[in-house]
Amino acid sequence: MNAREGEGLKILVAGPNFGCGSSREHAVWALAAYGFRAILSPSMGDIFRSNASKNGLLALEIGPAFYAQLCAADPASKISIELEPQRVRLDTTAEYYFSIDGFAKSCLMRGLDQLAYILSFEAAIARYEREAAT
Amino acid sequence: MQKRTAFEKIWQAHLVQAESPEHPALLYIDRHLIHEVTSPQAFAELARRGLTVRRPDKTFATLDHSVPSDREKRLAYPDSLAREQVATLRRHCRAFGIPLFDLGSQEQGIVHVMGPELGLTLPGQTLVCGDSHTATHGAFGALAFGIGTSEVAHVLATQCLWQRRPKTMSIDVEGQLPPGVSAKDLILAIIRRLGAAGGRGYVIEYRGSGIRALSMDERMTVCNMSIEAGARAGLVAPDATTFAYLEGRPYAPRGAAWEASLDRWQGIRSDEGASFDAALRIDARELRPMVTFGTSPDQAVAIDEDLPLPALRPEFSSGLAYMRLEPGQPLLGTALDVVFIGSCTNGRLSDLRVAAEILRGRKKAKHLRLLIVPGSESVKRQAEAEGLAEIFLQAGAEWREPSCSMCIAMNGDQIAPGQLALSTSNRNFAGRQGKLGRTILGSPATAAASAISGYVADPRNFLAGATHDGSLAEPRIALSSAPRERYRYRSDHTRALSEADS
Numbered sequence: 001m002n003a004r005e006g007e008g009l010k011i012l013v014a015g016p017n018f019g020c021g022s023s024r025e026h027a028v029w030a031l032a033a034y035g036f037r038a039i040l041s042p043s044m045g046d047i048f049r050s051n052a053s054k055n056g057l058l059a060l061e062i063g064p065a066f067y068a069q070l071c072a073a074d075p076a077s078k079i080s081i082e083l084e085p086q087r088v089r090l091d092t093t094a095e096y097y098f099s100i101d102g103f104a105k106s107c108l109m110r111g112l113d114q115l116a117y118i119l120s121f122e123a124a125i126a127r128y129e130r131e132a133a134t
Numbered sequence: 135m136q137k138r139t140a141f142e143k144i145w146q147a148h149l150v151q152a153e154s155p156e157h158p159a160l161l162y163i164d165r166h167l168i169h170e171v172t173s174p175q176a177f178a179e180l181a182r183r184g185l186t187v188r189r190p191d192k193t194f195a196t197l198d199h200s201v202p203s204d205r206e207k208r209l210a211y212p213d214s215l216a217r218e219q220v221a222t223l224r225r226h227c228r229a230f231g232i233p234l235f236d237l238g239s240q241e242q243g244i245v246h247v248m249g250p251e252l253g254l255t256l257p258g259q260t261l262v263c264g265d266s267h268t269a270t271h272g273a274f275g276a277l278a279f280g281i282g283t284s285e286v287a288h289v290l291a292t293q294c295l296w297q298r299r300p301k302t303m304s305i306d307v308e309g310q311l312p313p314g315v316s317a318k319d320l321i322l323a324i325i326r327r328l329g330a331a332g333g334r335g336y337v338i339e340y341r342g343s344g345i346r347a348l349s350m351d352e353r354m355t356v357c358n359m360s361i362e363a364g365a366r367a368g369l370v371a372p373d374a375t376t377f378a379y380l381e382g383r384p385y386a387p388r389g390a391a392w393e394a395s396l397d398r399w400q401g402i403r404s405d406e407g408a409s410f411d412a413a414l415r416i417d418a419r420e421l422r423p424m425v426t427f428g429t430s431p432d433q434a435v436a437i438d439e440d441l442p443l444p445a446l447r448p449e450f451s452s453g454l455a456y457m458r459l460e461p462g463q464p465l466l467g468t469a470l471d472v473v474f475i476g477s478c479t480n481g482r483l484s485d486l487r488v489a490a491e492i493l494r495g496r497k498k499a500k501h502l503r504l505l506i507v508p509g510s511e512s513v514k515r516q517a518e519a520e521g522l523a524e525i526f527l528q529a530g531a532e533w534r535e536p537s538c539s540m541c542i543a544m545n546g547d548q549i550a551p552g553q554l555a556l557s558t559s560n561r562n563f564a565g566r567q568g569k570l571g572r573t574i575l576g577s578p579a580t581a582a583a584s585a586i587s588g589y590v591a592d593p594r595n596f597l598a599g600a601t602h603d604g605s606l607a608e609p610r611i612a613l614s615s616a617p618r619e620r621y622r623y624r625s626d627h628t629r630a631l632s633e634a635d636s
Contacts, residue, residue, distance in 0.1 A: 054284075103296070106156035114284075115183070118292045121151060121160060125294055128150045128162050 011079050013070050014041040019048025019059075028055045038081055040088065042067045053104045056113065062088065066096040083109055137405040139302050140371045141337045144277045144402065148260045150294055158296045164259040165192055165276075166289045168232070169245050170219040171199045171544075172264030176286035177226045185291045187230040192293060194254055195227050196235040198244045202545050203507050203534035216545070243510020243536040246270040246478035250354065251512050253383025257372035257399040262289060267478050267560060269360040272369035273353035274376055275402045277337070279367040300366045301411035303336040304404075307344030309419040314594035316488070317352035318480055318558065318577035320344070321359045322424035322434045324416060330432040333365030336412065339404060340370050344418035350379040351484040358479045359560050362431035371403035423593055425465050425556070426575040428453025429564045437580065437592050438464050456564050457554075457572050465574065465590045472503045472555035473585040474567070475578055476534075477541035480558035481509025483516050485578040490522040492582035492596045493529040499588025504531040505547065507539040529585070543567045556584050 012031065018041040019027060028051045031039065038058040052059035058081065062070075066088070070079070073090055080089045083105060088096045107117055118125075138146075151160035166189075168176075173195070180186070187193060197220055227234035235241040241248055246267055249255055257275035262268060264286040271278035281295065288295055305324060311317075338360050345353065353370045360368030370376075377396060380386045387395045422436035433453050435441060441461045444451035454461055459468065475481075475489050486508065498504040506526050508514035514536055517523050526533050540547040541559035548568035549555045555573050558581050562573040576584070579593035586596075 102155045103157050114296060115179075115288050115291060117157065118160065118288055118294050118296065119185075121292075121294070124150050124160070125162070125292060129293075132162070 010035060010037045011081065012036045012039045013067070013079075014039055014044075016042045017045065018043070019045040019052075021045065025051045025055060028052050028057050032057050040067075040070065040079075053101070053107075054113070056108070058083075058108065060088070060098045060100065062096050062098060066090075066094065069094050137408040139304075139404040139408045139410060140275065140339060140369065140402050141277065141300075141302050141404075142408075144258055144260065145299065147258070148277075153299060158298045161260060161295050161297045163192070163262050163289050163293055163295060164256075165194070165254060165261040166286075166293070167245050167249055167254070167261065167263035167265075167268070168193060168195045168223070168286065168290075169199060169263070169265065170197050170201075170216075170223040172283050172286055173226070174219055174222045175283050176264070176290055177222065179284070179287040180291055183291075187232065187290050189293045190231040193230075193232045193290070194235070194249070195223060195232050196242055196245050196248055197223065197237055198242075198536075199538045199542060199544050201237060201535075201537045203537045203539045203547055205535055240511055240515075243508075243512065244478045244481060244538055246354070246358065247481055247509030247513065247536075248511075250274065250350070251383070251510060253380050253386035256380065256386065256395070257376060258402045262295065266361050267358050269365070269368045270354050270358040270478055272357040272360070272367050273350060274380075275369060275372035275399070277367055277369065278357075280361065300337045301335050303333060303338045303365070303412040303414065304410040305338055305340050305414045305416065306342040307340065307416045307418050308342045309344055309417055310347050311344065311418050311421060312594075314579060314592075314597050315418075315421050315423055316577045316579060317348055317355040319421055319424040319580075320416070320418065321356045322426065322431070322575065323421055324356075324414075325359060325363045325432045326424070326434045327414065327416070328363040328432070330362065330430050331364040332432075333360065333363035336365050338363070338365045338368040339410070340368060341404070342416075344416070345370055346373065346375075348375075349484060350375060351482045354482070355479055355485075359431065362560060372399050423577060423580050425580065425590060426562045426573075427457060427459050427465060429456050429562055431560065431562060431575060433562075434575070435465070437576075437590065438466055440464055457574075466592060467589050468554070468574075469589045470502055470556050470574075470584055471553040472505065472540075472549050472557075473498070473581050474505045474507070474540040474555055474557040474559065475581050476505070476507030476509065476539055477557070477559035478509065478538070479541075479560045480578050481507060481513065481536075483513050485558065486513065486517050486522050486526075487520075489578045489582040490517075490525045492579060492593065493531070493586065494525050496529055496586050498530040498585045502585060502588050504529065504585045505534065505540055506531045507534040507547075508536050510536045531585070540567055543571075549573075556581055556590060 040060050040062050042064050044059055049059045077091050086098050148162045150162050153159040255271040255274045255276050259276040261271050261276050261278040262281045264281055266280045268278050268280040357368040424434050425437050426434045427441050428450055440463055442450050443461045444454055508517055523533050537545055549571040551570035553571055555567055556576050557573050558578050562575050567573050583591040583593040583596045
C-alpha cells in the first residue's frame with residue numbers, strides 16, 4: 001500500500017480474519033481515509049464489520065474459492081462490486097454473489113447513514129405526531 | 135380480534151414505519167431521558183449536521199453518573215472530564231429548551247429513580263435513555279430500553295429509532311415472597327435461571343400473583359435488572375397499584391386527561407390467551423435471599439447455598455478465582471470491607487426503610503465502611519423527615535447526596551483494590567466498583583444485616599420475631615490476611631493469573 005501503484009485503489013482484498021481484535025472505529029476510518037470503499041475477505045472480525053457498516057465502508061465476506069481466484073488474478077484485473085444484485089465480478093471471468101444485511105444495503109444504496117435515513121421519513125414522522133394521542 | 139400481548143400493543147401503537155426487507159421498524163419515542171455521560175457526543179453529532187432537537191418537550195435531563203455524592207465536593211468534580219460532561223449538558227439543555235433537573239434542584243437524582251417519581255414514565259409509552267438500566271421504567275407498563283450514544287442522537291434529531299422487533303417472554307411469578315425475601319432476590323433468582331444471555335432478543339413481561347403483590351418500587355427493582363439476563367426490556371402491565379402511584383405526580387395527566395388516560399391504560403395488558411415466544415414460571419414461596427459470587431449477575435446462589443465447585447462447574451472458575459471466595463460452602467460468614475446501599479436498583483425510599491428497620495438501634499461492624507446513598511433529592515428529603523437518615527448515622531453509616539455513586543464508581547466513590555463489597559446495585563463485573571475491587575450483589579436487607587455483622591449475613595435472622603440476630607461469634611471466613619500481591623490479574627481484570635502463568 002506504500003507503493004506508487006497503490007494510489008487510487010478502492011477495493012482491498014484481505015486474508016481470513018481481517019480486522020480481528022479491532023473494536024475501535026479508527027481502524028475503519030484509516031482504511032476509508034486511504035481511499036478504500038470496500039474490503040473483500042473470506043472472514044472478518046464481527047466488531048470490525050459492524051464498525052465498517054456504520055461508516056459507509058463495504059465489508060463483504062466472500063467464499064474461499066472466489067478469494068483464491070482473486071489472489072491468483074493479475075493485479076491489473078478489474079474487480080467490480082454491484083450492490084443491487086449483490087455481485088462481485090473479477091473482470092469477466094468470475095463472479096460471486098454475496099449476502100448483505102438488508103438495512104446496510106438499503107443505506108448504502110441511498111447513500112444515507114442510519115440517521116439520514118430516518119430523516120428521509122419526515123413526512124411519516126409528522127403524520128404520526130399529528131395522529132397520535134398526546 | 136387477534137389476541138395480543140401488552141408488548142405488541144405498545145409496539146404497534148408506536149410504529150411510524152413497519153419493518154420491511156430494507157429497514158427495521160421505525161418506532162416513535164414518547165419520552166427521552168438524558169444524562170451527562172452519554173449525551174455529549176450525541177449533541178456534537180447534531181451540531182455537525184446542523185440539526186436541532188425535534189421535541190424538547192419530550193426530552194428530560196438530569197445529572198447522576200459522575201456527580202459526587204459528597205456534599206462539599208458537589209461542585210468540585212473528581213476529574214475534568216466529568217466537569218466537562220456536566221457543563222456540556224447544561225449548555226445544550228439551555229440552548230434547546232430541554233428541562234434539566236440540575237444539582238441544587240429538588241428533583242435531581244439517578245435518572246431511573248427521579249423520572250418515575252415525577253410521573254415522567256406513563257403506561258403504554260415508549261421511553262429510552264442512553265443507559266443500560268432504562269428497563270426500570272417498564273414497571274409502569276412502558277416499553278423502556280437503553281440505547282447507545284449514536285441512537286441518542288437519532289432520538290434527539292427525529293424522536294424515532296430503528297428497532298428490530300424483539301420476541302416476547304412471559305415470566306409468571308406465583309405466590310408471595312417469604313419474609314426477608316425481596317424483589318431484589320426475586321430478580322437475582324430469575325437471572326440465575328435464565329443466565330446472562332437467556333433473555334437476549336426478548337422483552338420480558340413479568341406477570342402473576344407474585345408480581346401483582348409488589349409495590350411500584352419493587353416492580354422497578356425487578357424490571358431494572360432485566361438487562362442482566364440479556365433482555366431488551368422488562369415490563370409489568372399497569373394496574374391499580376400503578377395508577378395509585380401515578381395520581382397527582384407532577385408530570386402525570388390531571389383532571390379530564392387523567393380519566394381519559396386511565397381508560398386507555400386499562401387496555402395495556404396482555405389479552406387472555408395471547409401467546410408469548412417463551413415462558414417461565416417461578417414459585418415465589420420457594421425463594422430465599424440471593425447473593426452473587428462471581429463476576430456476572432447470573433452467578434448467584436441463595437445465601438445459605440453452597441457455592442459451586444469449579445471442578446464440577448468450570449464456567450464459574452474464573453469468576454470464583456477473581457472473587458477469591460471459597461467454593462463448596464455458602465457465602466454466609468464471609469467477611470466484608472464495604473457495604474453499599476443505593477443505586478437505581480435499590481435506592482428508593484422503601485429500600486431505605488427496609489435497611490433502617492434492621493439498622494435501628496444497632497451499629498455497623500467496626501472494620502467495615504457503610505455507604506448509603508439515596509436515589510434522589512426526594513428520597514433523601516423523605517428519608518431525613520422519617521428519621522431514617524438519623525438511624526443510618528447512628529449506625530455509623532455515611533449518608534450521601536443522590537448519585538449513581540459506588541454502583542459504577544465514576545464519581546470518586548469506590549472500593550480499594552482487593553476490597554470485598556456487598557452492594558445493592560446491579561453489576562458485579564470485575565473492577566466495577568473500583569480497580570481490582572470485588573462485588574457481591576444483594577438486597578437492602580441482606581446489605582443491612584451484613585453491615586451489622588461485618589460479614590455476609592442472612593436478613594431473615596434480623597426480622598422482628600426472629601429467634602436470634604444471626605450473629606456468629608466471629609466470621610467464619612475472615613478478611614484475607616494473605617498478601618494481596620500474591621494475585622495478579624489480566625489487564626482486563628477478567629481472570630486471576632497464577633504464578634505459573636507469568
